[in-house]
Amino acid sequence: MRAKSNDDRPSSRPAVLEDVAALAGVSAMTVSRALNAPERVQVETRARVLAAVRELGYRPNAAARQLVTGRSGVLGVVSIDTPLYGPVSTLYSIERAARLNDYSVSIASLSTLNRRSIEESLRQLQSQLVDGVIIVAPHESAADGLRHLRSKIPVVAVDAGAGLPVPVVMVDQRAGAARATKHLLDLGHGTVWHLAGPADWIDANGRVEGWRETLEAGRHPVPEVLRGDWSSRSGYQLGRHLARDPEVTAIFAGNDQMALGVLRALREAGRRVPEDVSVVGFDDIPESAYFWPPLTTVRQDFEEVGRHAFHVLLDRLAGRPSQIRRLVEPELIVRESTATAPR
Amino acid sequence: MRAKSNDDRPSSRPAVLEDVAALAGVSAMTVSRALNAPERVQVETRARVLAAVRELGYRPNAAARQLVTGRSGVLGVVSIDTPLYGPVSTLYSIERAARLNDYSVSIASLSTLNRRSIEESLRQLQSQLVDGVIIVAPHESAADGLRHLRSKIPVVAVDAGAGLPVPVVMVDQRAGAARATKHLLDLGHGTVWHLAGPADWIDANGRVEGWRETLEAGRHPVPEVLRGDWSSRSGYQLGRHLARDPEVTAIFAGNDQMALGVLRALREAGRRVPEDVSVVGFDDIPESAYFWPPLTTVRQDFEEVGRHAFHVLLDRLAGRPSQIRRLVEPELIVRESTATAPR
DNA sequence: GATCGATGTGTTAGCGTTAACAAACAGTGG
DNA sequence: CCACTGTTTGTTAACGCTAACACATCGATC
Numbered sequence: 001m002r003a004k005s006n007d008d009r010p011s012s013r014p015a016v017l018e019d020v021a022a023l024a025g026v027s028a029m030t031v032s033r034a035l036n037a038p039e040r041v042q043v044e045t046r047a048r049v050l051a052a053v054r055e056l057g058y059r060p061n062a063a064a065r066q067l068v069t070g071r072s073g074v075l076g077v078v079s080i081d082t083p084l085y086g087p088v089s090t091l092y093s094i095e096r097a098a099r100l101n102d103y104s105v106s107i108a109s110l111s112t113l114n115r116r117s118i119e120e121s122l123r124q125l126q127s128q129l130v131d132g133v134i135i136v137a138p139h140e141s142a143a144d145g146l147r148h149l150r151s152k153i154p155v156v157a158v159d160a161g162a163g164l165p166v167p168v169v170m171v172d173q174r175a176g177a178a179r180a181t182k183h184l185l186d187l188g189h190g191t192v193w194h195l196a197g198p199a200d201w202i203d204a205n206g207r208v209e210g211w212r213e214t215l216e217a218g219r220h221p222v223p224e225v226l227r228g229d230w231s232s233r234s235g236y237q238l239g240r241h242l243a244r245d246p247e248v249t250a251i252f253a254g255n256d257q258m259a260l261g262v263l264r265a266l267r268e269a270g271r272r273v274p275e276d277v278s279v280v281g282f283d284d285i286p287e288s289a290y291f292w293p294p295l296t297t298v299r300q301d302f303e304e305v306g307r308h309a310f311h312v313l314l315d316r317l318a319g320r321p322s323q324i325r326r327l328v329e330p331e332l333i334v335r336e337s338t339a340t341a342p343r
Numbered sequence: 344m345r346a347k348s349n350d351d352r353p354s355s356r357p358a359v360l361e362d363v364a365a366l367a368g369v370s371a372m373t374v375s376r377a378l379n380a381p382e383r384v385q386v387e388t389r390a391r392v393l394a395a396v397r398e399l400g401y402r403p404n405a406a407a408r409q410l411v412t413g414r415s416g417v418l419g420v421v422s423i424d425t426p427l428y429g430p431v432s433t434l435y436s437i438e439r440a441a442r443l444n445d446y447s448v449s450i451a452s453l454s455t456l457n458r459r460s461i462e463e464s465l466r467q468l469q470s471q472l473v474d475g476v477i478i479v480a481p482h483e484s485a486a487d488g489l490r491h492l493r494s495k496i497p498v499v500a501v502d503a504g505a506g507l508p509v510p511v512v513m514v515d516q517r518a519g520a521a522r523a524t525k526h527l528l529d530l531g532h533g534t535v536w537h538l539a540g541p542a543d544w545i546d547a548n549g550r551v552e553g554w555r556e557t558l559e560a561g562r563h564p565v566p567e568v569l570r571g572d573w574s575s576r577s578g579y580q581l582g583r584h585l586a587r588d589p590e591v592t593a594i595f596a597g598n599d600q601m602a603l604g605v606l607r608a609l610r611e612a613g614r615r616v617p618e619d620v621s622v623v624g625f626d627d628i629p630e631s632a633y634f635w636p637p638l639t640t641v642r643q644d645f646e647e648v649g650r651h652a653f654h655v656l657l658d659r660l661a662g663r664p665s666q667i668r669r670l671v672e673p674e675l676i677v678r679e680s681t682a683t684a685p686r
Numbered sequence: 687g688a689t690c691g692a693t694g695t696g697t698t699a700g701c702g703t704t705a706a707c708a709a710a711c712a713g714t715g716g
Numbered sequence: 717c718c719a720c721t722g723t724t725t726g727t728t729a730a731c732g733c734t735a736a737c738a739c740a741t742c743g744a745t746c
Contacts (some may be wrong), residue, residue, distance in 0.1 A: 232633030290575030
């Protein structure tokens, strides 16, 4: 009990449980119960307590509660600090799902994902006493870190490779790439060139696999993979090579930005889209509907990814069993950058 | 002291101060000092303590520390949940600055910024015991919330209007818009049309002002402002109107996405860029160098904005006086979408 | 050689909350 | 009418840390 437990209420200091208890004429424990387990307190008592809470503007002290319960109601999210559409959308959707469930979110953004950086940020989040962590790990280099996790707290990965000792939630990249490729083949193109994202990105490699499998399944020749870095610049540079080759009539770019660069390279080379060459992107960023021409692309439902990741983590926290690999279906959005093959 | 203070170390339970103290043969207080005020402990003792800390893998319990010191080392960031380049870059740069200074960052992303939503998220962050809050408030509607803050903890705003009772850090939008406009006037254009962002965005209005002032200063006619919504779609729609008017030879778009839509509208109307019409954007998103043609635009240094915001907040936390309004200088990036006026 | 300050370390008492147990009370059934 | 159950409330003791003070020890000072 406070030294000065007299009747003044110096609103300078925030109200604590004891103040509420005094005002309501009950013990501190009853107040605690009225707030955390309302059914264990008589209706009338609870009403008095809640009135006192409101009058004093009482807010429970998170640190004290956490010290005794061991739970903080805080979720850690480890992410990569690029302003790329995918990772950002995922981060926000996780935050939204968490807040809807009265969790708050503490972020650790990393410029590179590897074992050291992941362990470091995990340590930092742990000493902040987060209840669980979601790692957005779109890099292959993160696998090493995820494989050797020896964290006590539950971890869920988003956009991570297979065969890891943690649950993974992600968009089915292979299915998305397969749909994009099949769309082009169905339009009569002999084969599809693929402009991939960096080899150390999980998503990039998943898309390469989906593309390759689809070509092979239809016995189409498989051109060499071209590696970009997600930027329009790299799409442009690689696009200039492709533009020179008259054989090339269908290009599947690993994301919309690279597709934008390709569109520019083709135009500069005098090749029309979609009359001479068809182009498909990936992501469906808000701009892609306004590219020239509007881009056929693959939409990923990040909202669903975030929601799932959060709920899988909740399951872990509650000790419930949960799926260890959850794939979200992507959707092909057909616009004007694709058409039947020339001739 | 723990009930079972015998010599076993059940590594099941994480080590606490007392365990370290026992191993090092000192009192808990000495361990605390060795970690928080190393100069107040003898060199040799400190070495023993640190060795014990390492051996046990001891990490201080944040909740306990916070309960007694009243400080958490956590910073709240209230932001808007769009994947737009500006707000996202700002968020990441704040996070980076914070982490470099051993603060962690808890985010609250809102879909709308108004008095109610700001107060609500501030309450939530406060009950999480953050030491201070940075509000990224690019909406006019946030002003009402910021004006009536009665929060006990320090608050700094980013991208907020003038005349508020909190320190504000932001890019100088008027200067940026003035530079863009002047660039076009210097190229001989009679006047400049402006395609503004939504009227409820601070930045959009700052750019309108900078544009208008520059035109008026040079006694150029001031065309009616066209209002878009930052999207390529709106840029395209408004651009189609402008494309029909042969008087229009210079367009300043409120951001790069809208500029992209304008480029498309002009091209569809058969008007060449930059030969017939010059176009300037704002933001310098990574793609804008790969638009067709590459876009002249205004670059904002978000990294610096984040750094400043964090340090102003640190000043507040330390009770030091700080600037109440800090403007970061934008930079004009000239590319190929602008040229001397036709005729 | 008593007094002082400086230096290093220990002791005590909380910070605000909840788990665990204890107590008071009413109703129930034999 | 008494033990026995269940419901509601209170009491106590942590949770892990640090502020504040207390206590040694040492050399320097007059």
